[in-house]
């Protein structure tokens with residue numbers, strides 16, 4: 001088992017996403033994250049998929065991805081250097097006792113404050129997936145109200 | 156020029172040289188059928204079930220190598236062709252299926268006769284399209300035909316909403332060229348890889364050529380024969396490859412696998428080099444993968460890069476079209492003389508690739524097929540259904556030319572044979588077309604007797620009636636202690652007399668002869684071994700379709716047999 005970050009350049013068609021996702025699901029593969037958006041060329045989309053699983057099956061899936069008519073290019077980042085980021089928005093409970101520590105923790109990670117209410121603060125943070133995990137772990141004891149992660153993008 | 160979507164669909168077919176289309180109408184495809192009504196250049200065949208239309212388009216494609224075309228309406232019409240698409244997909248058959256769809260504004264509302272056909276067919280098509288506007292229709296149709304019949308061929312579905320086929324496009328023209336930035340099949344094998352392959356072949360002591368359906372798709376049979384004859388390397392072809400190498404050639408050693416020739420299986424297990432061309436190492440062929448060809452290096456030539464090393468680790472991959480690769484290989488390959496390896500293979504081969512014990516008192520199904528071969532001298536197109544009869548058709552008929560065996564290999568679809576034979580008969584008018592059927596399979600699309608009769612399509616249906624779903628019964632006999640659950644077609648799901656079929660007094664249903672006659676199809680029944688030849692000749696001589704029913708030995712099994720999950724040389728014999 002290993003984790004792979006796969007980047008897919010595809011025609012910007014309505015069926016492309018489910019066709020691509022279908023290749024993973026038909027083999028019982030669970031996609032851990034998937035992000036997609038238009039590129040600088042509006043006829044193309046870029047998808048970043050993070051999966052973990054058996055190497056040989058993954059190699060097969062990459063071959064099958066390359067076969068899809070809509071797919072223009074597939075990159076498996078495991079064979080090359082990459083910059084990877086994930087965006088996190090997290091809302092944490094605030095009370096007089098914890099306030100200082102919470103803000104301190106956020107400073108340590110260089111997270112920015114995206115919003116505040118009298119009883120909560122929402123941080124915005126982006127970084128490698130592991131850093132996002134670490135930040136979450138640090139915040140957990142203060143009470144996480146809500147969290148949303150974008151899934152990784154890589155270049 | 157202004158054209159409606161429906162007119163564009165038909166014009167595209169004309170531009171793509173489509174001669175025959177199979178299908179079935181319905182509400183949302185009325186506009187298309189309305190245009191067909193005036194189109195004399197296209198022979199439209201109304202089947203009695205959409206599944207049959209898809210199989211017929213598939214059979215036409217298998218017989219000719221051209222793209223088969225079928226049409227169905229939305230919802231139930233479209234879902235009925237899914238088995239046909241899956242069948243064509245697994246055997247890499249070029250097909251374009253046109254389905255009607257509810258009008259765009261109704262999409263996704265569970266409208267009357269709506270189903271998400273693009274979603275349902277996604278995993279069983281090479282590609283599919285939902286057409287959004289009449290203006291993109293010409294481009295989509297052009298791409299559909301292009302994708303279906305290039306690279307590794309396959310079925311493509313085009314789903315057309317009612318408003319699109321009714322809509323009008325101004326300044327219509329059909330595109331001449333296709334450009335798909337993401338789809339550029341690699342046709343020429345890499346020269347370095349081909350050199351490597353040639354080198355490996357010349358070093359090998361015990362080589363074998365293992366050819367699959369790819370030989371037939373790419374029309375590489377002549378090149379294959381040249382390679383084999385230059386090098387004297389024995390040739391085994393998969394079930395899908397039968398006919399890709401002459402079945403009566405001295406170098407032919409039969410098909411390998413679960414019901415393959417012992418000779419082919421022994422040769423694969425013993426060889427030191429497999430030269431695989433257009434075969435995908437299906438599990439019915441390799442047996443237990445870990446013990447497949449333990450001493451062999453593998454050269455794998457295939458048009459589909461994803462087929463390489465999918466099942467078996469390959470030493471030298473060559474991606475490209477089989478015909479191109481073999482042409483290049485033949486130019487540089489060194490001659491090889493027959494040697495002791497050939498002697499060994501010939502010893503395994505013996506006099507016949509397959510044998511059975513004949514009988515005077517009951518008709519052996521194998522005997523019917525052998526007799527059919529003798530009478531036709533192999534000059535026939537043989538379609539089959541799925542089951543024991545299909546395996547006997549592979550074992551006891553020798554396929555001398557490509558595209559003469561038409562059978563569902565990958566999906567194993569019962570009910571495929573008769574409609575596929577129907578389609579094949581449109582593609583090949585010079586050879587007689589027979590469908591070898593079991594009494595179970597034939598009942599899955601038997602309504603097509605009507606289509607055969609009305610269009611006077613000369614398909615000869617040979618039913619090998621053993622009263623059982625024989626192939627399943629064989630597994631029950633061998634591996635489930637003869638518990639014949641739901642495999643007796645006389646007794647129903649729990650037949651108390653199944654363990655002694657000779658005692659069974661129940662009649663089989665239906666009476667195939669009466670049934671065929673009610674469809675206006677000539678029919679003959681035969682239950683005497685001595686009469687087999689006579690009945691076959693009578694059926695073949697009929698001008699038009701005919702049904703020949705042979706009451707055969709009920710508990711005959713297909714041998715040899717490699718049980719599922721066993722190594723190829725672990726062979727059961729009867």
Ligand SMILES: Cc1ncc(C[n+]2csc(CCOP(=O)(O)OP(=O)(O)O)c2C)c(N)n1
Pocket residue numbers: 540541542543544545567568569570592593594595596597619621623624625626627
């Ligand atoms: C559509 C479909 N349903 C079920 C099966 C499973 N199956 C494979 S062979 C077989 C029995 C076929 O019986 P019959 O057509 O009478 O042929 P026989 O084996 O007796 O020659 C069955 C049920 C199948 N291949 N296709």
